Amino acid sequence: MSMKEPSPNTPATTSRAVQFESFGGPEALSIREVPVPQAGSGQIRVRVTAAGLNPMDWFMTSDAQTAARFGLSLPCGFGTDYAGVVDQVGDGVRQFVAGDRVFGGALSRAVADYVVVDEAGTIVAGGEAHRTPDGVDDRTAATLTIAGRTAAAALAVVNPGAGDTVLIGGAGGGVGVFAVQLARLAGARVIGTGSATSADALRALGAEPVAYGDGLADRVRALAPAGVTAAMDLHGTDTAQAARDLGVPDERITTIAAQIDGITPANGANAPQSALAEIAGLVAAGRLRVPIAATFPVEQIRAAVELQAGRHVHGKVVIDL
DSSP: OOOOOOOTTTTEEEEEEEEEOOOOSSSEEEEEEEEEEOTTTTTEEEEEEEEEEHHHHHHTSSSHHHHHHTTTOEEEEEEOOOEEEEEEEEETOOOTTTTOEEEOOTTTTTBBSSEETTTOOOOTTBOOEEEEOTOOHHHHHTHHHHHHHHHHHHHHHOOOTTOOOEETTTSTTHHHHHHHHHHHHHTTTTEEEEEEGGGGHHHHHHHHEEEEEEHHHHHHHOOTTTOOEEEEEEESSHHHHHHHHTTTTTTGGEEEOOOOOOEEEEEESSSOHHHHHHHHHHHOOOOOOOOHHHHHHGHHHHHHHHHHHTTSSSSSEEEOO
8 A cells, every 4th residue: 555645734743853873973863753842831843944053063972971961862863053933832932923933052953854942941951942034044044043152152252343353263164254244343353264265255254364274373463463452263272372472361362162271261152142133133134144155955964964074164054954
């Protein structure tokens, strides 16, 4: 007997979710059929249309010990940034109705047909949702939460403004594309580190490109003889060390992927409350653009993660669902 397609009026009972049966690299990811989750009290269910990838996604799930630090256990989902449409609303929800376009974060469970999030939750506890402004498509909305929050937190530490020259390490990466533009919008001059192949992409964002690697401080000195006044290291510690060599005080240096004694790290969880709405508004107004380097159907999740984990992508990688 041939299988009948469910009629459009019959709600689906199973859905797809990308999961780990064992922690590891992209090879450990698989697409599973799972029951469609249901929104409980104070929750909404989102039909996910796009999920943006971040380095933290594969870092958190690389081994059991790291996963445990983030409260993750097997079987485990994958991905945190999502965008889509509310399709079920639980009791007591006031801010959203079915049909609303939303974006947000749900820790390590976003690459799935459906995600259930709390109306008043956080990325780590229950998941969170924000209204997607008109003029922001779902693929772009799916890139905003983690990278936008992290960039806003980094800016809050160094507080760039008119008269500042800011050195940004890893300027072409997922967080860098936001940090460069936000610093420029704040009135600062931006020098961004990257590979030779990223120079045009950095210029397009408003940064003056400089090659990373040995001799960075000398190359920056040649570009900015009057000096650098602030720095954000979005990759490791090399940019932060170069900034110190250039005389930038520790309180105007921040890192996101490493800790250095005396330097305040930036954590997206500490970003200003209004940061995401402001960033989404800037995108809607055409004042901030998110370069999307590649999109993949969910069936190609392993290839997408391999590309993103190579750390040479200029912009964001997005999964279509």
